[in-house]
Amino acid sequence: MNKYSAFNGLNTAEKAELIEQINAKEKLYEKGRRIFTLTSESDETGILIQGLAYLVSINNYGEENILEYYSPGNIFGSYFSPDTNVNLYAITAKKDCNILVFKNTNIVSNVNSVNKYHIKFINNVITSASRKSQIHIDILSQRTIRKKLLTYLSYLSENEGTRTLTLPIPLSDLADYICVDRSAMMREIRKMNNESIITSKGKVISIL
Amino acid sequence: MNKYSAFNGLNTAEKAELIEQINAKEKLYEKGRRIFTLTSESDETGILIQGLAYLVSINNYGEENILEYYSPGNIFGSYFSPDTNVNLYAITAKKDCNILVFKNTNIVSNVNSVNKYHIKFINNVITSASRKSQIHIDILSQRTIRKKLLTYLSYLSENEGTRTLTLPIPLSDLADYICVDRSAMMREIRKMNNESIITSKGKVISIL
DNA sequence: ACGATATTGTTGCAAATGCAACAGAAATAT
DNA sequence: ATATTTCTGTTGCATTTGCAACAATATCGT
Numbered sequence: 010m011n012k013y014s015a016f017n018g019l020n021t022a023e024k025a026e027l028i029e030q031i032n033a034k035e036k037l038y039e040k041g042r043r044i045f046t047l048t049s050e051s052d053e054t055g056i057l058i059q060g061l062a063y064l065v066s067i068n069n070y071g072e073e074n075i076l077e078y079y080s081p082g083n084i085f086g087s088y089f090s091p092d093t094n095v096n097l098y099a100i101t102a103k104k105d106c107n108i109l110v111f112k113n114t115n116i117v118s119n120v121n122s123v124n125k126y127h128i129k130f131i132n133n134v135i136t137s138a139s140r141k142s143q144i145h146i147d148i149l150s151q152r153t154i155r156k157k158l159l160t161y162l163s164y165l166s167e168n169e170g171t172r173t174l175t176l177p178i179p180l181s182d183l184a185d186y187i188c189v190d191r192s193a194m195m196r197e198i199r200k201m202n203n204e205s206i207i208t209s210k211g212k213v214i215s216i217l
Numbered sequence: 218m219n220k221y222s223a224f225n226g227l228n229t230a231e232k233a234e235l236i237e238q239i240n241a242k243e244k245l246y247e248k249g250r251r252i253f254t255l256t257s258e259s260d261e262t263g264i265l266i267q268g269l270a271y272l273v274s275i276n277n278y279g280e281e282n283i284l285e286y287y288s289p290g291n292i293f294g295s296y297f298s299p300d301t302n303v304n305l306y307a308i309t310a311k312k313d314c315n316i317l318v319f320k321n322t323n324i325v326s327n328v329n330s331v332n333k334y335h336i337k338f339i340n341n342v343i344t345s346a347s348r349k350s351q352i353h354i355d356i357l358s359q360r361t362i363r364k365k366l367l368t369y370l371s372y373l374s375e376n377e378g379t380r381t382l383t384l385p386i387p388l389s390d391l392a393d394y395i396c397v398d399r400s401a402m403m404r405e406i407r408k409m410n411n412e413s414i415i416t417s418k419g420k421v422i423s424i425l
Numbered sequence: 426a427c428g429a430t431a432t433t434g435t436t437g438c439a440a441a442t443g444c445a446a447c448a449g450a451a452a453t454a455t
Numbered sequence: 456a457t458a459t460t461t462c463t464g465t466t467g468c469a470t471t472t473g474c475a476a477c478a479a480t481a482t483c484g485t
Contacts, residue, residue, distance in 0.1 A: 040483095066355055076354050089347040095371045096355055117339050120328045131325050135343055139297040142350035146284050147274055147304055149357040150396045152443080154472075163303045181432060188358045190473045195434060197472095211433070211481085360473080362442075389462060398443045403464060405442095419451090419463070 012168060013137035014082025015056050015130065023126035030119060030127065033111035038062075038102040047087045047098040052113045054086035060106030061178065064090065067097040075185040077145060078103070078178050082137075088113045089138045103178070149188055154197045157187040162207070162216055176212040220376060221345035222290025223264050223338065231334035238327060238335065241319035246270075246310040255295045255306040260321045262294035268314030269386065272298065275305040283393040285353065286311070286386050290345075296321040297346045311386070357396055362405045365395040370415070370424055384420040 016024050035058065038044050044062060045053050055062075057079045064077040064085060076098070079085050090098050116134060120127055144164050151157045161183070165174050176183060180198075184191035201207045208215045224232050243266065246252050252270060253261050263270075265287045272285040272293060284306070287293050298306050324342060328335055352372050359365040369391070373382050384391060388406075392399035409415045416423045 066358070074358055076351065076358055088344060089351065091348045091352050091355070091372075093352075093372065093375055095368065095375060116343070117336050118330065120330050120336065120339075122326065122328050128325050128328065131328075131339060135324070135346065136296060138343065139346040139350060140299045142347060142354060143284065143297065144299050144301075145354055146350060146357065147299070149354065150274070150282055150284055152396065160303065164299075164301065167301055167303060179432060180434095188360065191433090192435075192474080193472050196436095199434085387462060388464095399463090400444080400465075401442050404466090407464085 013141045015084045015133050015137060016082060017133050017137075018129050019126050027126055027130055028109065030124075031111045031115040033109040033115075036108050036110050038106045038108060040102055040105050042102045044100040044102055044106065044108065045086060047090045047092075047100070049092045051087040054084065054088050054111055054113050054116060055100065056084050056109040057081050058107040058109060060108075061103040062106050062108075063101050063103050063182075065099055065101055067099060073101075075182055077141070078182070078186060080177055083141065084134055084138060086113065088116070103182070145186075154187075154189050154194055155201065157189065158194070158197065158201070159206075159216075161187055162214065166216055172217075173213070173215040176214065180212060221349045223292045223341050223345060224290060225341045225345075226337050227334050235334055235338055236317065238332075239319045239323040241317040241323075244316050244318050246314045246316060248310055248313050250310045252308040252310055252314065252316065253294060255298045255300075255308070257300045259295040262292065262296055262319055262321050262324065263308065264292050264317040265289050266315040266317060268316075269311040270314050270316075271309050271311050271390075273307055273309055275307060281309075283390055285349070286390070286394060288385055291349065292342055292346060294321065296324070311390075353394075362395075362397045362402055363409065365397065366402070366405065366409070367414075367424075369395055370422065374424055380425075381421070381423040384422065388420060 016027075019027065033056070038060075044055060045051060059081055062079040062083075062085065063075050064079070065073040066076050067073050077085070079100075085100055117131060120131070122128060148157055148160045148164070151160050162174065165176075166172055178186065180195070181191050184194045187194070198207070198209060202209060205217055207217060224235075227235065241264070246268075252263065253259060267289055270287040270293065271283050272287070273281040274284050275281050285293070287308075293308055325339060328339070330336060356365055356368045356372070359368050370382065373384075374380055386394065388403070389399050392402045395402070406415070406417060410417060413425055415425060
C-alpha cells in the first residue's frame with residue numbers, strides 16, 4: 010500500500026533537504042530485531058526505506074499480535090501509536106530494514122509555509138498514517154473471513170494496479186493482520202479457489 | 218476518548234486565533250444528517266464541538282457499518298480516510314452536532330514555527346487521528362468478544378480516569394464498533410456479570 | 426549444497442459466534 | 456401525555472471459526 014509514503018510528491022533534492030532538516034539518520038536493523046519499543050518516554054519516528062517491519066502489540070503472556078505492517082515509505086513510531094498502559098507496543102523488523110530514524114518533534118519543527126516540501130511532508134505524514142489505519146479497520150470490520158480477505162485484496166489490488174497480486178507478507182502473518190485463525194483462513198482460501206472467486210498458489214493470488 | 222482532541226494544550230485565545238487562521242466555521246447538523254460524504258473530491262475537515270458523530274462505511278447494498286465514533290474534540294474528514302473506490306465512507310450525526318468545518322489544506326497552511334499554537338495543533342491532529350485508529354485496531358485484533366469488550370473498556374477507563382463508565386454510544390452501536398453480533402455481545406456481557414468481572418446495567422458498566 | 430527454520434497446507438473436533446425473531450423498556454418526537 | 460421510534464435483553468439453533476496437531480514445501484543461513 011505504497012501510496013501511503015511519507016515522501017510522496019517530493020523530488021530527490023527536496024527529500025534530501027528535508028531529511029537534513031528533520032535530522033534523520035539512516036540505520037540498519039537486522040531481521041528479527043526490535044526497532045523501537047513504544048513507551049510513553051519514547052520519542053522516535055521511523056520511515057522505512059527498505060525491508061518489512063511490523064507494529065506488534067504484546068500482551069501479558071508475551072504473545073505478539075501483528076497490528077500493522079510497514080512497507081517502504083511508511084512512517085511509524087510512538088507519535089502514531091497510543092501512549093497507554095493497556096497494551097505494550099513495539100516495532101520489529103520482519104526482514105532486514107533500512108530505516109530513517111528521527112525525533113517526533115522534528116516532524117513539525119522549523120516549519121515555514123515557504124518550505125513547500127516540508128508542508129507536503131506533513132500532509133503526507135497525516136494522510137499516510139491515518140488512512141493506512143482506517144483501511145485496516147475497514148478490513149477488520151468485515152464479519153466473515155471471506156469478506157475480510159476480499160476487502161484486503163481489493164485494497165491491495167487498487168494500490169498495486171493489478172488483479173494478480175503477490176502478498177507483501179507471508180500468509181501466516183496475513184492471518185494475524187486480518188485477525189483470524191490461520192488454518193481457518195487457509196480453508197477459506199481453498200473454498201474461494203474452488204468457487205472460482207480467486208486463483209491462488211501460496212502468496213500469489215489472482216482476483217477473478 | 219477525549220485526550221484525542223485537536224485543541225489539546227491550547228488556551229481560549231490561541232484556539233480562537235487558530236480557528237480564524239484555518240478559516241473554520243461552526244455549523245449545526247441535526248441528528249441523523251449526513252455531515253460529509255468522503256469522496257476523492259471532498260476536501261472538508263471537521264472538528265466536533267458538541268454531539269456525537271460516526272464514520273460509516275457503506276457497502277453495495279446500502280448497509281452501514283460504524284468504523285469510528287467521534288466525541289467532542291475529535292477531528293475527522295476526507296483527509297484522514299482512504300481515498301479509494303473499495304468502499305464508500307461518510308460522516309453522519311448520531312446526535313445533534315456542532316462542528317467546526319474547514320478545508321483540509323488549511324490545517325497546514327500559513328504555518329510558521331513562530332506560531333507555537335499552530336505547531337501544537339498540527340501535532341494534535343497527527344496524534345489524535347492516528348492513535349484513535351490504532352486503539353480501535355487493538356480492540357478489533359482481540360480474538361474473542363470478551364477480550365474485545367475488555368480492551369475497549371480498559372481504554373475507555375484509562376481515558377475517563379474511572380472504573381465506572383457510562384458508554385458514550387448505545388450498546389447496539391458498540392457491538393458494531395467492536396464488530397460483533399449484538400446479541401452475542403449481550404450474552405457475553407451477561408456472562409461477565411455472572412462471573413463478577415463487571416457489573417453493568419445498560420450503558421453503565423463497572424470494571425471489577 | 427545442506428541442514429535448520431519458517432511457512433504452507435490439511436483435518437477432526439470443540440467452542441464461540443452469528444442469525445432470526447421477539448418482548449419489554451427507554452428515549453424521543455409531536 | 457401519548458404515540459412512535461430506538462434501544463435493551465433474551466433464546467434456540469445453525470454455522471463459522473478457532474484450536475491442536477501434523478506432514479509437506481519452501482526459504483534462509485552458512
